[in-house]
Amino acid sequence: DVRHRRPVEGGVRLELAPGAPVGxxxxxAAAEQSCCRFxxxxxxxxxxxxxxxxxxxxxxxxxxxxLFGAPPADPPGDxxxxxxxxxxxxx
Numbered sequence: 001d002v003r004h005r006r007p008v009e010g011g012v013r014l015e016l017a018p019g020a021p022v023g024x025x026x027x028x029a030a031a032e033q034s035c036c037r038f039x040x041x042x043x044x045x046x047x048x049x050x051x052x053x054x055x056x057x058x059x060x061x062x063x064x065x066x067l068f069g070a071p072p073a074d075p076p077g078d079x080x081x082x083x084x085x086x087x088x089x090x091x
Contacts, residue, residue, distance in 0.1 A: 003049075005071040011040075011055035011064045012071050020050045039064075 004015040016025070022043060029041035029052065038060055042053040054068050 002069070005069050007071040008053055008055065010058065011053060011061070012068055014052045014054065014068060015048065016050040016052065018049055022050050025050075025052060 001017040001020070002014045003017055006013045006015065016022075022045060026043050029043060033039050033041055038056050040053075040055045042055075044051050044053070054064055056064050
C-alpha cells in the first residue's frame, strides 16, 4: 500500500506501509527497469519507513505520473501552506 506520494526531482517518492514486501517490490522495479531503461528506481528503508523513488528524464514525467501516480499539489506534512500566498479579497 502506498501511504503518500511526494515529489522528488524528476519523479515521485512512494512512501509505503510498514511491512511492505520490499523484496517483491525490488524484483518488480528491476523487471520494469529492464523493460524501460529510462526509469530509475531507488528502494529505501529508513526511519521514515519503506519507500520507492521513481525518476525519469524530464520528457518522461507524464509517464512516471501515469504509471506511479502524481504527488498531490500540497503533500501531507508540507509546511508551505498555500494560504501564505492568498490574493486579497475584493472590496
